[in-house]
Amino acid sequence: QSVLTQPPSVSGAPGQRVTISCTGSSSNIGAAYDVYWYQQLPGTAPKLLIYRNSNRPSGVPDRFSGSKSGTSASLAITGLQAEDEADYYCQSYDLSLSGHWVFGGGTKLTVL
Amino acid sequence: VQLEQSGPEVKKPGASVKVSCKASGYIFSTYGISWVRQAPGQGLEWMGWINPYNGNTDFAQKFQGRVTMTTDTSTTTAYMILRSLRFDDTAVFYCARYSTTYGLDVWGQGTTVTVSS
Numbered sequence: 001q002s003v004l005t006q007p008p009s010v011s012g013a014p015g016q017r018v019t020i021s022c023t024g025s026s027s028n029i030g031a032a033y034d035v036y037w038y039q040q041l042p043g044t045a046p047k048l049l050i051y052r053n054s055n056r057p058s059g060v061p062d063r064f065s066g067s068k069s070g071t072s073a074s075l076a077i078t079g080l081q082a083e084d085e086a087d088y089y090c091q092s093y094d095l096s097l098s099g100h101w102v103f104g105g106g107t108k109l110t111v112l
Numbered sequence: 113v114q115l116e117q118s119g120p121e122v123k124k125p126g127a128s129v130k131v132s133c134k135a136s137g138y139i140f141s142t143y144g145i146s147w148v149r150q151a152p153g154q155g156l157e158w159m160g161w162i163n164p165y166n167g168n169t170d171f172a173q174k175f176q177g178r179v180t181m182t183t184d185t186s187t188t189t190a191y192m193i194l195r196s197l198r199f200d201d202t203a204v205f206y207c208a209r210y211s212t213t214y215g216l217d218v219w220g221q222g223t224t225v226t227v228s229s
Contacts, residue, residue, distance in 0.1 A: 046208075052213065052214075052215075089155065103157065
């Protein structure tokens, strides 16, 4: 069980908007630690999607956006495309003894 | 900018595995190297990271005492050694370039480690 909780799956039709939540606590996101998001296409290595809560690396389409509030963060994908079907992971820093950097459990996005 | 990892490994329980990660295209000592494990069909698990500039390391509690991370700045290569392998260590191991600004912004292709008797 990760200290960052994500829904196991989300889905949406092409063109729609979906959001993926990442719920933490006062020992990680709520302690003002930044959140990062990664996309993992099937059979490939993860790819950085969002850094420091809401910033996109060059090359990442502006259809992807990140936000953070309180003890949670969200990844929003607008104009859903078939190639967005992937696993998405949030990551943050955690003060508890369980570790330091931690990943959420991951969310499988299915494009219907 | 690229991270190139070593090839697949098959090990017996109790053995050790050493995975390498060759960095190119940037100044090696200016970014950390993190290691991430992904068991079959499972999520990502942060193992730890090393600062190539001074060799300082930080490990997830789960792996402390069983993992070693080193770097060779002359060859810009990072290494991860996992000892006392168990069947549930079967996984893909990734190295990734780390910075506090960008997080894990460049990833290796992954190295599959299979623990089998």
